[in-house]
Amino acid sequence: MIALVGDAGIAYDDVGSGLPVVFVHAFPLNRTMWEPQVGALVAECRCIPIDMRGLGDSAAAPPYSMDRYADDVVGVLDVLQIERAVVCGLSMGGYVAFALWRRHRDRVRAFILADTRIGADTIDNVERRRELIEMAESQGSTAVANAQIAGLMGKTSRARRPDIYDAVHRMIAQAPTDGIVGALEAMIDRPDSTETCATIDVPTLVVVGDEDVITPPKEARRTCDAIGAGARLEVLTQAGHLSSMERPAAFNTVVSEFLASLLYN
Ligand code: MLT
Numbered sequence: 001m002i003a004l005v006g007d008a009g010i011a012y013d014d015v016g017s018g019l020p021v022v023f024v025h026a027f028p029l030n031r032t033m034w035e036p037q038v039g040a041l042v043a044e045c046r047c048i049p050i051d052m053r054g055l056g057d058s059a060a061a062p063p064y065s066m067d068r069y070a071d072d073v074v075g076v077l078d079v080l081q082i083e084r085a086v087v088c089g090l091s092m093g094g095y096v097a098f099a100l101w102r103r104h105r106d107r108v109r110a111f112i113l114a115d116t117r118i119g120a121d122t123i124d125n126v127e128r129r130r131e132l133i134e135m136a137e138s139q140g141s142t143a144v145a146n147a148q149i150a151g152l153m154g155k156t157s158r159a160r161r162p163d164i165y166d167a168v169h170r171m172i173a174q175a176p177t178d179g180i181v182g183a184l185e186a187m188i189d190r191p192d193s194t195e196t197c198a199t200i201d202v203p204t205l206v207v208v209g210d211e212d213v214i215t216p217p218k219e220a221r222r223t224c225d226a227i228g229a230g231a232r233l234e235v236l237t238q239a240g241h242l243s244s245m246e247r248p249a250a251f252n253t254v255v256s257e258f259l260a261s262l263l264y265n
Pocket of ligand 1: 025187
């Protein structure tokens with residue numbers, strides 16, 4: 001489905017009923033990365049995976065920023081007449097979650113923050129992103145897929161799950177160049193979210209793969225520490241940066257337990 005949010009058509013799915021859970025994807029993937037979650041969790045909640053503008057089936061509409069992505073999520077909630085939702089974001093999806101908290105915290109029932117980080121980009125990160133922008137513009141999305149794919153998956157999945165490797169590679173190779181460049185610029189510009197996290201007072205589940213080399217477990221611990229008592233950490237073994245795709249059953253179990261716990265707080 002497409003929600004018209006300001007000037008842009010934002011693509012989303014809306015399946016299941018009950019507690020609404022919005023899923024925000026990683027860079028530079030799209031909402032189909034959440035299929036293993038939607039397929040399993042649809043029996044217990046209302047699943048709403050959303051494509052960030054410029055990626056998946058959402059329209060390319062610059063300029064791009066985390067704030068704009070967050071406003072798009074709220075635009076979809078408005079169209080669906082949902083007052084508050086659980087927000088599940090992985091990596092860049094987590095950066096969007098922090099922007100949502102800064103701008104629209106009354107719309108957040110709880111957070112699931114997977115394989116993400118609270119810090120802003122270092123100078124080295126910015127440099128790497130600028131090189132990726134140059135690569136996307138001069139060589140296209142397939143070159144970006146070739147450059148990114150190895151770091152996204154854990155060593156166990158790289159060895160044993162060629163199916164996930166192919167699916168992720170395809171998703172990136174099919175991503176529009178404008179959306180890739182826009183997301184990279186949005187990530188470069190995002191602020192440090194440490195102070196934002198200190199104000200989060202909704203239940204928060206932090207998930208990380210123990211083989212995540214992009215946002216390793218120490219980053220997840222930092223996120224938990226910054227949020228404080230309301231945050232709980234789950235480390236999934238034999239999972240890399242895309243923990244929800246690499247260990248879907250384990251990921252779904254911790255999410256499902258967390259969603260059930262929301263009935264009591
Ligand atoms: C992601 O998976 O969304 C990216 O690795 C995030 C980033 O590059 O900071």
